[in-house]
Amino acid sequence: MPDDRSPVRGMLRIATAGSVDDGKSTLIGRLLYDSKSVFEDQLSAVERSTRKRGGEGIDLSLLTDGLIAEREQGITIDVAYRYFATARRKFIIADSPGHEQYTRNMVTGASTADLAILLIDARKGLLVQSRRHALIASLLGLQHVVVAVNKMDLVDYQESVFRSIEQEFRTFLGHIGITDARFIPVSALDGDNVVDPSGHMPWYTGLPLLELLETVDTDSSRAAGAPFRFPVQQCHRPRAQAQADFRGYMGRIESGTVRPGDAVVVQPSGLRTRVKDILVWQTDGMHSLPSAMAGDSVTLVLADECDISRGDMIAAQTAPTTNAREFDALLCWMDSEALDPGRKYLLKHTTRNVPARVHSITSRIDVNSGNEVPTQSLGLNDMARVRLQVQLPLALDRYADNRVTGSFILIDEASNHTVAAGMIGR
Amino acid sequence: MNAIAEPLYREAPSAAPALSATHLDWLESEAIHIMREVAAECANPALLFSGGKDSIVLLRLAEKAFRPGRFPFPLLHIDTEHNFPEVIEFRDRRAAELGEQLIVRSLDDSIARGRIRLRSPDESRNRYQSITLLDAITEFGFDACFGGARRDEEKARAKERIFSFRDPFGQWDPKNQRPELWSLYNTRVHPGEHMRVFPISNWTELDVWQYIERERLAVPSIYFAHEREVIARPGGLMPTSHLVQPRPGEHSEHRTVRFRTVGDMTCTAPVESPATTVAQIIAETATSRITERGATRMDDQTSEASMELRKKEGYF
Known part of the structure; x- marks a missing residue:
């Protein structure tokens, strides 16, 4: 994986x-x-x-x-x-x-x-x-x-x-x-x-x-060998006058490797640019890295001024993520209150939070036999295949291809409970 | 204090070639990721800084996460007024070096205001810290507090989430925790509730010392071997001080000791050790047969579940 x-x-x-x-x-x-x-x-x-x-x-x-x-x-x-x-x-x-x-x-x-x-x-x-x-x-x-x-x-x-x-x-x-x-x-x-x-x-x-x-x-x-994925956690713009022009993007490389000069695409906007610098802080200040790989928390500087903020995904141009507002997923329901198909839930995918709705339940998986059975409802400890709709496009991969960009959780905004874990299919 | 004069703190000696530095890189990156998630999603966080080794590591991780900018949170210390003076001086010096805001809230104030009522004046103040801490969280409206707790420390902590939810009474409910999947953290709280966030949950005591060595972090002098007057008691050595005096039949004696944890002078026991460098502490930690808290914390020895009970009340 x-x-x-x-x-x-x-x-x-x-x-x-x-x-x-x-x-x-x-x-x-x-x-x-x-x-x-x-x-x-x-x-x-x-x-x-x-x-x-x-x-x-x-x-x-x-x-x-x-x-x-x-x-x-x-x-x-x-x-x-x-x-x-x-x-x-x-x-x-x-x-x-x-x-x-x-x-x-x-x-x-x-x-x-x-x-x-x-x-x-x-x-x-x-x-x-x-x-x-x-x-x-x-x-x-x-x-x-x-x-x-x-x-x-x-x-x-x-x-x-x-x-x-x-x-x-x-x-x-x-x-x-x-x-x-x-x-x-x-x-x-x-x-x-x-x-x-x-x-x-x-x-x-x-x-x-x-x-x-x-x-x-x-x-x-395989983590390092997979396409480059960098969900932006925060935009870094120090207030100090000396660094007024500096703009970096803080995050963790979730897969792949990156080097200065690499062609990247910012999703879901589709902006294309290049990586200018990869920075980490050491005791005596910021240092440029010749490369960084999956697992590293770094600050990326891009060649062009882009409008990028938390929740955006910086990905390899050669193998970008898919932008989708509707997708199939496997859900594991984790809350004592069952799924209410009429309600909106908050979906957290990488660093992006978007309103989401379960459009339809395709089938429930009987975890004892592996068989898929028709169902209308989804309760605690149920696993089911569903179709989801989100309010804004997500930059995603299939879970089978990438465990980070292919996973999400659902949050009930009234109780703030984490009600489901999701793995993206098609 | 009976400690022989020591430098206030000590730079770790030049680091030996790092052993399996790769797992430290992983732990470091995970912690930075967690801290940045809090900075991005929580409205008003704080970092609990005691001057102890675990929170010293948190400060280095915060530097790596947020420099060249300022920390997006103040440092907060709950001072029992029973702390070792070397640690308090270290705390103030480190905060000043970093140029970050340090908020101190004192148990003496809570006692003076009647918020804490001691049953006896020399009672351990350890569990009363929760009251002052929760008052400070209310006073400043913090919705997230970073702590340096680790899951390897204690069996109740082994079951605690990285993002640990606290209800409006500041209580932890171990049987009703939010599931925590992948590295997708649910940071949401309603007004009056808050999160305790433990970025070094997955670190062990040995990882902490290896990181201190790798990063050449300064730590308070009492972590290193020094001569100190102690009283030998069944649960361990107690440092002799104005708060702890020999009882009838006991006597105070000089031993070469160091502290594995720094807490209150009334409940933190040193261990006998000749380790004067971080490298020697690492060697000792790697072969130690006693847990960190088991060796040093009288407050954990009260019952099998003292930590769980204190945590439920709002403890760190």
């Missing part, structure tokens, strides 16, 4: 999916613990909590429960972010709960991830929720999936159990467009194949989970 810039930067963002029963919290706890990312005071707090709950030793799943209500109810309520690093890479895990509001939370966690770890209980095999997790990962554009078949200790580490799950799931993943899936047999409770190879499963010759995460390549070069 064009947004996969993190690995270039020595970082991997992971979304995890699975329920408490799959041992997801235990697996994450094990990753943190075995990579020595758990501190002694956290460990002694977990030990105390384990004892309070009548358990013994250390319940690693308690490492990831944060809020009072979660500890009381033994569940995870919200997406939590975990950080750990090895000598090779820095990791951010977005850990989503597996029960109610699952879709909303997993969509949130997956939106910033490079890769998803899906958990399957070896005893239970493929469940409805396994397919749902995979489908959401696929819809959110995650092409890299690691399937951890957990609790191998409870099936006597039998290769046949693992292989049959792998075979069945691989077929399904291929069907929904996930081509890079790696399967690992693990026992999170005992640490088999998490950080160290398992002595119990000599038949597995692949990498243990952590080593796989350290070395997995997520096509990071």
